[in-house]
């Protein structure tokens with residue numbers, strides 16, 4: 095019998111790609127999502143392009159009663175916990191909300207797992223938990239030091255999960271620290287659908303390319319990098335999604351040990367500057383995309399790049415897709431769905 099995975103936040107950008115990858119790998123999937131920053135249409139489309147249909151349960155991870163009903167109605171073998179808030183600026187303005195949804199919500203979920211005897215979790219974390227390395231690639235032993243409430247909530251949940259995994263009989267967990275997830279499924283059917291003005295580089299360029307915004311502001315051209323613009327490790331969301339399936343497989347394999355939490359980076363190890371990303375987008379679209387130089391954005395650093403070796407050693411995972419493919423797939427999604435799911 096195939097195993098059933100609960101994906102909290104499974105209707106969201108990364109979640110929908112993870113759900114699709116799980117279904118295509120033969121898992122049954124239950125999605126638990128409050129639809130605060132996601133659309134049920136993502137789930138409908140996943141059902142259309144996959145080998146199976148996910149079950150969507152609408153609910154909030156802070157609601158202990160809803161979690162009890164969820165675990166009573168579905169026999170869950172493992173949880174991938176993607177539900178959470180993720181906007182850095184909003185987390186600075188409304189930290190209480192971030193601690194409530196991300197930390198208290200995760201704690202409710204973990205305690206519900208304890209009550210219902212579910213002992214496997216993959217947690218969606220972020221490279222934002224790392225402190226400054228002066229541009230050196232970040233491995234999993236890089237000291238942590240998040241500088242905003244969003245990053246702090248991710249680190250706190252990692253710590254709660256690690257302690258509960260150590261203390262609870264039969265528990266095993268994996269923390270996945272994502273670098274910069276971008277792009278969309280190659281079908282063009284699912285992708286990122288930001289509310290309001292996008293904060294992040296790829297969705298912003300995508301809206302310039304469709305004509306919804308006038309130009310891309312390049313935040314800083316005086317960084318200590320070859321072309322002066324900041325460098326990030328962008329990772330295709332399909333590669334990221336495959337990493338979750340491999341993490342689940344690892345938890346059910348003989349290689350994972352009880353009471354242990356493994357922390358794993360998901361990045362390519364290959365950095366790209368803002369100008370390189372802009373050029374790759376122009377190549378993918380086949381037309382010019384207007385830019386304007388703008389001041390550095392507060393809180394940004396010159397270079398963030400993964401050392402991805404542990405994912406290869408522990409999970410057998412390596413990123414497959416390059417920047418050209420990321421831009422082409424993101425553009426296909428945006429062109430077909432200029433207003434996202436609306």
Ligand code: UD1
Nearest residue numbers: 182220222274275293294295298311312313324326368394
């Ligand atoms: C941001 C978040 C990070 C989160 C990640 C998810 C901040 C400070 N960090 O990372 O916590 O995990 O998204 O993907 O928000 N840029 C422009 N013009 C734009 C937008 C971005 O030049 O209109 C530049 C930025 O200055 C940066 C690079 O593009 O150098 C990437 O920016 P972005 O996509 O927002 O990601 P991060 O800031 O790396």
